[in-house]
Amino acid sequence: MGERKRADAISYGRAVANALTAVGVENGGAAPAGEPGKLKRGLGISLLDPYWHIPDFENSVRMSLEWDEEHGWALLDVNEPGAARGYAYTYHDLELGVLPEPADVARLVDSVLAGKERLSGGFRRKYRMAIKHNVDFEAALAAYAAEFPGDSGAPL
Numbered sequence: 001m002g003e004r005k006r007a008d009a010i011s012y013g014r015a016v017a018n019a020l021t022a023v024g025v026e027n028g029g030a031a032p033a034g035e036p037g038k039l040k041r042g043l044g045i046s047l048l049d050p051y052w053h054i055p056d057f058e059n060s061v062r063m064s065l066e067w068d069e070e071h072g073w074a075l076l077d078v079n080e081p082g083a084a085r086g087y088a089y090t091y092h093d094l095e096l097g098v099l100p101e102p103a104d105v106a107r108l109v110d111s112v113l114a115g116k117e118r119l120s121g122g123f124r125r126k127y128r129m130a131i132k133h134n135v136d137f138e139a140a141l142a143a144y145a146a147e148f149p150g151d152s153g154a155p156l
Helices: 010-022 102-113 135-147
Strands: 027-033 042-047 060-068 072-082 086-093
Touching (some): 010 027, 010 042, 010 060, 010 102, 010 135, 072 102
Antiparallel strands (some): 027 042, 042 060
């Protein structure tokens, strides 16, 4: 049995961060996320603008986009419902699949942050399992690495 090559996800994250910047969503660039030593690849993109003017996010203290190869993209809203309760973490699944086009992610996030669309919170759909090697998925992810060789994930 041959070696299973796994593509690095950071270039895909950078493409999404660049697409967000292109539509006016300020962000801190893509960074690897997830648990070290775990098989599942993950990414995070911090959103830099305050979005408290949107009724759905008025208690937000931090927002970011989170991606992993099993669930795809979600908007993470860290909010403070009340001083006695501490922080609450809500994942809003973008429901775009596991490896959507960066422009599609940016369009939806921009629309949500503008208050034009709403996302449901809670349940995240699982599209695939990281443990099951998929040559087509790896090739699609690797295509972004070819677009950004030597990529660090920082925004361009």
